Amino acid sequence: MSDDAPAYGFDTLQIHAGARPDPATGARQTPIYQNTAYVFRDADHAAALFNLQEVGFIYSRLTNPTVSVLQERLAALEGGVGATCASSGHAAQILALFPLMGPGDNVVVSTRLYGGTITQFSHTIKRFGWEAKFVDFDKPGQVARAVNKRTKAIFCESIANPGGYVTDLPRIAAVAERKGVPLIVDNTVATPYLCRPFEHGAHIVVHSTTKYLSGNGTAMGGAVVDSGKFDWSASDKFPSLSAPEPAYHGLKFHETFGPLAYTLHGHAVGLRDLGMTMAPMNAFLTLLGIETLSLRMERHVANARRVAEWLEQDPRVESVTYAGLKSSPHYRRARKLCPKGAGALFAFALKGGYDACVKLVDALQIFSHVANLGDTRSLVIHSASTTHRQLTPEQQEAAGAAPNVVRLSIGLEDPEDLIRDLDQALTKATS
């Protein structure tokens, strides 16, 4: 927020940002404020809170002290001005789009997305009158051409799930800048430790905090982080932020709150009316996870590289798509945008096709067959038969979830044990 604030290192921020000793008790760890409503000092205080003239707690659907700590921590780690937490990553995506979109509007999105997001964008948001236009983001010219008068945002993932693909954020950001729409980046797979989308021109970041941020597979959650850099009043495209808001007596959010407008809208209108609030307990678990994020990500990345390199030289494997491998067409881009590593999620194709994939998943003993990623445990999924099952074959292919592809989320176990497990399962799958 302040240009002159001391620039703390990532490791310091992941432990301290947003948190302070509890003013009531001195408790050093952030308490779980398992509480719904907050007492007003007097009528004036209540009025100021309801009019958004003062920041404070009213009701935990909007803000909660434990959730607030997580919000500030995420904003600090991403280098943004503020954040709004949500009950899940999917909720965060709706919450991110809600201030921007109205019926008849569209969002231009990458074809390389998590399958659940593709489904949310290609079917569910239509019921709000919103449309997603899917484009190959390796062709920025096509992205630019897809943007029309009713386009309100451009959306992609920094490191895509599951394709081993890294989006060329600076080029897509340049398109967004030229077209006067914000670039929203899902930074779940990379985490702010590996990639900081705001430094590459993104305006808004969304997260599923369920993954690496909480880290242990314990708590659902999502977050929307705002860079504070987009000028919502430069055009009349974003009336929720630039025009009078009827539910607040005609207040104009951007004019009144400047760079804080989008985040404040997320709480004061988004969470107030959509209600996808993060639970305080989940915020607490996520905060605990984030305290060791950098340490875990370093190990996740090292393990992923070791396992990917092993798979790549195995004759039973057709190909490995991991941007951390020199063989990847995205290797150089990953080095530039994610210098500390290309994540720990990748896919590999089996020569045995769909059937071999199903057998492999069944034969693994350490890898867990679950629809999740970013756990301390190594996870495996056959996307084509699970998370990407609702997609057409073309969508599956574009998203890196072809029928002969298995996705791995590499955990923090001993990588040699993971390799042994894959080895025995590959033998069973291909026999």
Add this chain to the structure above:
Amino acid sequence: MTTPRTPAPEALDAPIDDAALREILRGARTIAMVGASPNELRPSFFVARYLKLKGYRVLPVNPAHAGKTMLGETILPSLGAIPPEAGEVQMVDIFRRSSEAGAIVDEALETLLERGLRTIWMQIGVEDPAAAARARARGVRTVMNRCPKIEYQRLFGELRWGGFNTGIISSKL
């Protein structure tokens, strides 16, 4: 009332860091707000109301609304019209476009320098480096393109309740 000590010239040229902002906000008691609007939906009203809640006296200055009452104060036509009985005015907050800031700075230096003026603050989007230099040459600190409400909330605790990045880390109670 005593006249506050004039900051050393080098302190005036130093960047406005968090320590300087804390000092400015703690050092002010009365703030003249130029461009204050009695319209409850205007950002200036938000800021005035907030600063009043925090214990500051806010003197509204706005020729277009002079004579009307706002938050218990009569709106004044100019900085020069602040009555002597209002006492010292440590800070002027400018809620006008940048092109008008220079004249307001000059009026503040002319009329309030002898009345304890220490800081001239220009709101988000308001900047006039030449006028700021004139103020610093007279021993008055300047803040540009910021909001005292946001900075007060950021430095003294409430902003983080809204999920905002305050940049503040402290292990103290």
